[in-house]
Amino acid sequence: MTGVPMLAAMPPLLLSGLLDWVLDDVWGTALDVLAALTGVEMLGYPFMQRAYLAAVCLAVIAPLVGSFLVHREMAMIGDTLAHSAFAGVAVGLFVNATYALSVPPLLTALLVAAVAAVLVQLLVDRIGTYSDTSMAVVLTGSFAVGSVLVTATDGGIAVGINSYLFGSLATVTRRSLGVLLAMTLLVTVVVTVAYRPLLYATFDEVGARAAGLNVGRYNLLLVVLTAVVVVAAMQILGVILVAGMLVIPVATAGWMRGFRRAVVAAVAAGLVATVTGATLSYVYDVAAGGAIILVAIAVYAAVGTARTLRSTVTVLPTRTGGDRPVEADGGDGRD
Amino acid sequence: MAVVEADGVTFAYGDTPVVEDVSLAVEPGAFLGLVGPNGSGKTTLLELLVGLHRPDAGSVSLFGEPAHAFADGERVGYVAQDATHAGGRMPVTVREAVRMGRYPHRPFGRFSADDRRAVESALDRVGVRDLADRRVDRLSGGQQQRVAIARTLAAEADLLALDEPTVGVDAESREAFYELLAELNASGLTVILVEHDIGVVTTHATEIACLNRRLFFHGDPDTFVETDALADAYGGDQHVLAHDHP
Numbered sequence A: 001m002t003g004v005p006m007l008a009a010m011p012p013l014l015l016s017g018l019l020d021w022v023l024d025d026v027w028g029t030a031l032d033v034l035a036a037l038t039g040v041e042m043l044g045y046p047f048m049q050r051a052y053l054a055a056v057c058l059a060v061i062a063p064l065v066g067s068f069l070v071h072r073e074m075a076m077i078g079d080t081l082a083h084s085a086f087a088g089v090a091v092g093l094f095v096n097a098t099y100a101l102s103v104p105p106l107l108t109a110l111l112v113a114a115v116a117a118v119l120v121q122l123l124v125d126r127i128g129t130y131s132d133t134s135m136a137v138v139l140t141g142s143f144a145v146g147s148v149l150v151t152a153t154d155g156g157i158a159v160g161i162n163s164y165l166f167g168s169l170a171t172v173t174r175r176s177l178g179v180l181l182a183m184t185l186l187v188t189v190v191v192t193v194a195y196r197p198l199l200y201a202t203f204d205e206v207g208a209r210a211a212g213l214n215v216g217r218y219n220l221l222l223v224v225l226t227a228v229v230v231v232a233a234m235q236i237l238g239v240i241l242v243a244g245m246l247v248i249p250v251a252t253a254g255w256m257r258g259f260r261r262a263v264v265a266a267v268a269a270g271l272v273a274t275v276t277g278a279t280l281s282y283v284y285d286v287a288a289g290g291a292i293i294l295v296a297i298a299v300y301a302a303v304g305t306a307r308t309l310r311s312t313v314t315v316l317p318t319r320t321g322g323d324r325p326v327e328a329d330g331g332d333g334r335d
Numbered sequence B: 001m002a003v004v005e006a007d008g009v010t011f012a013y014g015d016t017p018v019v020e021d022v023s024l025a026v027e028p029g030a031f032l033g034l035v036g037p038n039g040s041g042k043t044t045l046l047e048l049l050v051g052l053h054r055p056d057a058g059s060v061s062l063f064g065e066p067a068h069a070f071a072d073g074e075r076v077g078y079v080a081q082d083a084t085h086a087g088g089r090m091p092v093t094v095r096e097a098v099r100m101g102r103y104p105h106r107p108f109g110r111f112s113a114d115d116r117r118a119v120e121s122a123l124d125r126v127g128v129r130d131l132a133d134r135r136v137d138r139l140s141g142g143q144q145q146r147v148a149i150a151r152t153l154a155a156e157a158d159l160l161a162l163d164e165p166t167v168g169v170d171a172e173s174r175e176a177f178y179e180l181l182a183e184l185n186a187s188g189l190t191v192i193l194v195e196h197d198i199g200v201v202t203t204h205a206t207e208i209a210c211l212n213r214r215l216f217f218h219g220d221p222d223t224f225v226e227t228d229a230l231a232d233a234y235g236g237d238q239h240v241l242a243h244d245h246p
Helices: A003-038 A046-070 A076-099 A105-127 A132-152 A158-166 A174-193 A195-203 A205-210 A215-237 A239-252 A259-284 A288-319 B042-049 B094-102 B113-125 B141-154 B171-186 B198-204 B221-226 B229-234
Strands: B004-013 B016-026 B031-035 B057-062 B076-079 B159-163 B190-194 B207-212 B214-219
Touching: A003 A046, A003 A174, A046 A076, A046 A174, A046 A195, A046 A215, A046 A239, A046 A259, A046 A288, A076 A105, A076 A132, A076 A158, A076 A215, A076 A239, A105 A132, A105 A158, A105 A215, A158 A215, A158 A239, A174 A195, A174 A215, A195 A205, A195 A215, A195 B094, A205 A215, A205 B076, A215 A239, A215 A288, A239 A259, A239 A288, A259 A288, B004 B042, B016 B042, B016 B057, B016 B207, B031 B042, B031 B171, B031 B198, B042 B057, B042 B159, B042 B190, B076 B141, B094 B113, B094 B141, B113 B141, B141 B171, B159 B171, B171 B190, B171 B198, B198 B221, B207 B221, B207 B229, B214 B221, B214 B229, B221 B229
Parallel strands: B016 B214, B031 B190, B031 B207, B076 B159, B159 B190
Antiparallel strands: B004 B016, B004 B057, B207 B214
């Protein structure tokens, strides 16, 4: 009968072994090699290797879920849930300080954000729209809970809360990176499996319902996924900047032809933002969250400008009697 | 067996009655035009027929099953009034939109040869094959309507339900669109069309239902124009409802 306890001990061992393997043997080795080849020393530092892996995870999951949110005009739900997650962190730190426990604040953040997600969805189902009012109620209410809890302990947990408020890449521990990797895997698998119903419900909600899709269930799935992404992103970006990563890369890729391509392009834009932002954050010793969002906005502006210039240039020959036929859409090359 | 059968259906939004005691059956292969004044409950009745609402009283059966619990979704193609606004500015291509018709058949996993064939033939059938790689939001209203129809064809739906599909579509495209509907109906598809333009309905539909909360007429177009149903429905017994197309 010794086999049973042994089996029970297997999963944690297996998981931490898997994390070691991914972090050290695969990712660490790859970046060590890259550091040796390029002569860029920071690629070889273990804390930067962790930071870059976290940046990659963030760049994958935020635009992935954001693609569905943006096109439902639900962009601000990310902001709302981030503030709920903040309240969740405060709850965790408060409980730990008061009852001398050691509940991971990320767990309470996830729980509170998920509850808030369900609450928002229930409000939406009642009111019938993602109204600004219900969002504002949940957002400010959450932040109020957080701020009250933080001050209720004589400021004892205020220091701990700061890293969640503003985020940080330098403090990404092996353990929190493991959680982030697991969340990334979960979000990616769920979105991949539910891609078609999510897309259909986003494109034509009524048509999807008439086609027998349980749209309510997928809406709920989407907000809960958002809660997971927000909690994952919060450690790095900070509460206030989380929404930016859900929205800006998606907006950057909004001109693409085809939804699937746009999602891939949004992830690519996200990668540029997080990896560049993480690098700038280290080199100039500035906040990672701010650097990442500023790079994301710069990429957005650059892509927008390039497209405006290109369409101006291609329109000119048509006006001066070029051989392009005049098309109903103005023949400006946009489609 | 009727495709859709409503029996004493009553429905209200809150305290506002929208549909009252409506009974009608739509047989396979019919082309039913649903007409009535603004706020007469046409849209709501159509939504009840395809199972988007559950009636407060009475029952609706869709292919012999209760409509609100009908699970065989691909048999129903629904094109909402604002189908031209579907997806807003989403970067969805025409082919992607039409492929959605296959999603109820195949929620995940690879598309089979049958799925792909259904999509391509739907694109051909409504004449949007050459637009397949264009974005839906960059098409004209008439082209977007054709894409919406193609999606229901790709689903191989047996019932096509349309709610004023040509709002905002130019006259020429409208005529072509109704000819397409008539063709599809001739090949066996059952069509229910909500339309405010009575001329269009009497030309193309094989039967007419005239509604103003209650059903004033259900029969063939020739009889419809001879009776007083139209005047009755549009006449004295009108109430101003809170919304036009809830």
